[in-house]
Amino acid sequence: MNITQEKINDLSAIVTVKITPEDYQEKVNKTIKDQAKKMKLPGFRPGMVPPAHVKKMYGKSILVEEINALLSDSVNNYIQQNEIEILGQPLPKEDEGSFNWDFNDEFVFNYELGLAPKVDLEFSAEDKLTQYIIKVDEETLASRIKNIRRSYGKMTNPDVVADGDVVFGEFIQLNNDGSVFEGGINVTTSLRLDIVKDATALKSLIGLKKDDVVESFDLVTAVDDEKQLIKILKLDEENPIIPTSKFKLTVKNINRLEESDLNQEFFDKLFGAGTVTTEEEFRVKITEELESMMTQDAERRLAADLYKYGSEKADMALPDAFLKRWLEISNKDISDEELEKGYDDFAKNLRWTLVENKIVKDQKLEIKYEDVYQMAKARLEGQFKMYSPQGLTEEQLGQYTAQFLQEKENANRIFDEVKAQKVFDHLKTVFTLEQKEIDYNKFLELQ
Known part of the structure; x- marks a missing residue:
C-alpha cells in the first residue's frame, strides 16, 4: 500500500491511497473461508459450503467491505502518524472513478482533507472586558422573599x-x-x-x-x-x-x-430545624442565596462576553467549501437554505474551538476524568433537585453519573464543557477585567 499527500493550499490537501492485491487478498480469502464455515445453504451440510461457492456468490461484497475497512484504518492512521490537523472527516473526491471490483485489481482512492488553519491569536492584559458585580437590591430581595413565602403558603x-x-x-x-x-x-x-x-x-x-x-x-x-x-x-x-x-x-x-407566616415552622421547613430563628437571619440567608445565584449569572455573562469578543477576534480563514460539503454529507436532511443560514454560527464556533485547543495545548491544561465526572455529577444533581427536593444519596448519584458517562455523546459533551471552563478560568487571569457594580434589574436588561 502506498499513501501520499498533495497539499493544495494552506487549508486543503488530497490524500491518495493505492491498494494492491497483496494488501487485501489474504484478508479477503480468510473472510471467505470463515464465512464458508458458518454459512448454511441448501444442498450443503452446515460448515461444508465450499469457499469457491461463497466467493462466487458473495465475493464482491466481501471484497468491497474489506477494502473500505482497510481504507478507513489506513487513512486515519496516516493522519495520526503524520500529525495532520484536519477539520471534519476525509471526504472521497466527487469525481472518483468506478471499479470492476475484481480480486486482482489495483485500487486508487483520493480523499479531500480540510486542514485546520494556523492559530496565531494571543490574548493579553490589553484585552479588556467588563466583569459585573450584581448587587442584591431591596426590590429583588423583597420579590424573592414573596415568592418563597407564597411557595409555602x-x-x-x-x-x-x-x-x-x-x-x-x-x-x-x-x-x-x-x-x-x-x-x-x-x-x-x-x-x-x-x-x-x-x-x-x-x-x-x-x-x-x-x-x-x-x-x-x-x-x-x-x-x-x-x-x-x-x-x-x-x-x-x-x-x-x-x-x-x-x-x-x-x-x-x-x-x-x-403568603406563609414568617414563623419557626416556616424557617424549619426551609433550612432545617433551628438553623434560622429570626426574620433577620432569614433575610440574611435569602440574601446569601441570591448573591450566589447572581455570581453565577455574572460568570455566565462574562463567559458569553469573552466568547463573543474572542470569536470575533479569531478571524482565521477556514476551508469553507469543504466544510459545507462535509456538513451536507453528515446531515442528510439539511436543506441548502438551512446550511447557508447556519454556517456562519458553525464557523464561529469552530474557530473558537481551535482557539480553545491551542490554549489547552500551550498552557498544558489537564482535563482529567475526575473533572469530567464531577461536572457530570453536578449537572445531574441539579436536574434531580428540580423534580425532587430530597435529591439522591451520594451512592445513587454516583451510579447515575457513571451510567450517564458510559454514553459516548454524554461524555464528549461534558468533556467539552470542562475544557471550556478551564480555558475560561485561564483567560480570566489574562484579560483585564474591569469590575462594575450593577443592580439586578439593570443587569437583566443587558441580556
Missing part, C-alpha cells in the same frame, strides 16, 4: 378579586357585535392576574366577585402572550389559531395563594 378563596389572584371562570367567544360566536371557543379555565399585561384589562378584573360577568373582555390584548393564550384557551399546540375576538367572562371562583 396556602390557597384561599376570597370574595373579591385582588391583584395577584387567579380568576377561575367561563370564557365564551363573541362575534364583533357582541353576540355569542356559534361553534366558537367555550372553556372554563384559569387566568392568573400576574400575566395580564394590559392595565385597562387588569383594572376591569380587580374587584370582581363570584358569579360576576364581564360582557366583553379582550383576553388576547390583556395577556399578549401566545404560549399563555394557548394554555388558557386550551388550543391545539401544534396548530394554534389565536382568536382576535373578545370573550364573555363569568367568574366561577377566585383563588389566592396566601
